[in-house]
Amino acid sequence: MPVSLTLEEIARLAGVSRSTVSRVVNDQPNVRDQVRERVWRVIRETGYEPHAAARSLVTHRTQIIGVIIPEAVTILFTEPFFVRLLSGATEACNSNKYYLMLSLFNGPAGQEAMYSRVVRGGHLDGAIVASTPLDDPLILRLIEDGLPFVQVGRHPNEQVSYVDVDNVAAAQMAVEHLARLGHRRIGTITGRLNMSSGQDRLEGYRRALEAHRIPVDEALVIEGDFSEGSGMRGAKDLMSASATAVFAASDSMAVGALKTIRQAGLHVPQDMSLVGFDDVAVATAVEPALTTVRQPIERLASMAVEMLLSMLENPSIAQSPGRKVALPARLVVRDSCGAPR
Amino acid sequence: MPVSLTLEEIARLAGVSRSTVSRVVNDQPNVRDQVRERVWRVIRETGYEPHAAARSLVTHRTQIIGVIIPEAVTILFTEPFFVRLLSGATEACNSNKYYLMLSLFNGPAGQEAMYSRVVRGGHLDGAIVASTPLDDPLILRLIEDGLPFVQVGRHPNEQVSYVDVDNVAAAQMAVEHLARLGHRRIGTITGRLNMSSGQDRLEGYRRALEAHRIPVDEALVIEGDFSEGSGMRGAKDLMSASATAVFAASDSMAVGALKTIRQAGLHVPQDMSLVGFDDVAVATAVEPALTTVRQPIERLASMAVEMLLSMLENPSIAQSPGRKVALPARLVVRDSCGAPR
DNA sequence: TTGTAAGCGTTATCAT
């Protein structure tokens, strides 16, 4: 419906040929300034916009990058994390004249067909993939199909480019905070261990204990899945194991833990110290406000987009082993930690 | 890069003409079953996918619908509301073989150019517009440009189609809940009054008071903007005005109010009852858990998409006055309300 | 510096 004029018509109105208009529109050289000006005027007056499909057909580029969230991750995104990721990605796209196509593979079936249509149909110049499970076949398919992409979150495959937060260092910092307060029985509720963020935060936990010469007690390591529910369950186990502090690998789990601890009649931080991860809205909504690790989410996303765009502009680097970037996170100290009783 | 074969090549491999392959791909009649089968086999074996741009160029349809979030709204979406909206919209798109292009107009400038490129460049078959300020020029431009769209959230313009939650009824229900508990000094912290949701929830508040023959005291009506900060400020005013209960037009504001109330040394619900709106994650994260109004967000989004698609399939109805749908919301009673002292 | 013309991969119209 909202079709603008065609190149042809602009050319006629400006009294030049199609090629000239094309050159003007694409800021190419070899057009007399006077002519260029005249053409621009017609374009402005008519509100002409080049037809995207026609252009793509010949250039083989759509100026669209996909943000792909595989099914397995989709459930995690009731959290603001995802919005902020999108916000950062959109911002980066906008300022580079790219568009963003969102593919949440959450639907029951059909995601197979969806994938195929979207990536093989030539819709996308490239993709941003949100932190997938380590064994998600999506990554391999993308490599196979030759679609340039950048993952948000570490991936062990040599070929994949990613931007990540330094989860190991961040988690270590969080746990060392507890150790320095004097805690020796520090438990952790892990994230999903089939995801790099889950694994890495656990690794950071172990390193922190090691650095403080605290032996790891496996009874204090409870596997969670980033969700509030698993935080509640995890806290129960940790109380039984007589932990005095808990490092939860997500704020949601920390909130779950907080609820359980409170239900048991204990108080945070007096009876139990608690640190989360993410620094999303709930972190400050709960009482006491959570000490937690803040991730630069928007930055992560915009860096991913920029990395992708540079790969698109320079196809040779897309071939080489992937670029890997790890951003630092910082600990935000609030009211949920104290010295052990 | 990930280009599949072309129609031409499939035709050659199957020993038929391009037209026949096209007919098969598009499930058109007039192809012998045997031939059809043979063509499908080649397609499957080769993993052929029609080139989207080539198709769009001739059909004038992209199968892409845009989700447009104007600048003014973008800041509100640190909340899960937005993710859930996207989730619902994506789901609906996927199951209808449509794609979703996300346009967050948050960038500093350039959104003007962005708009023009995206809608006039023929990228979109239609759009979903997230609840905009009532006076946002975006709506008028869309109408002008003739792009079919559906807004999530009421709009007074006759021509615009929308799906909304029945904010008036929902707010009335929430406030009547307080009235029935015996409250007479019920305050409200409104949403942004330049948005229909803000206006309508205020209207519901007034109607509830009226229904219970409680005179409206304007000192008990504090204008907020949906944000936690405005909730904190609003609560201060309402405490001075000796309210015994507060209806906040968003959970974020309710959380803000809760913090302020607590800081003042008062307790919820003993000293002050509180009800929110949205039922997002924070509502259950805080202590006490918020009594609040639950919106069917995903449903809202998927209905919007379906309405849009029906407009696309039946262009005649796109011309007539817009379709208007209001979904009911329900009150979720938790622990933040009680009888007045 | 400018214009002509071929071609991108489809769909659609018209013969056959």
Next chain:
DNA sequence: ATGATAACGCTTACAA
């Protein structure tokens, strides 16, 4: 039922 063939609106050699 099937196949030529002309669009669709643009970019891009290649000519002038």
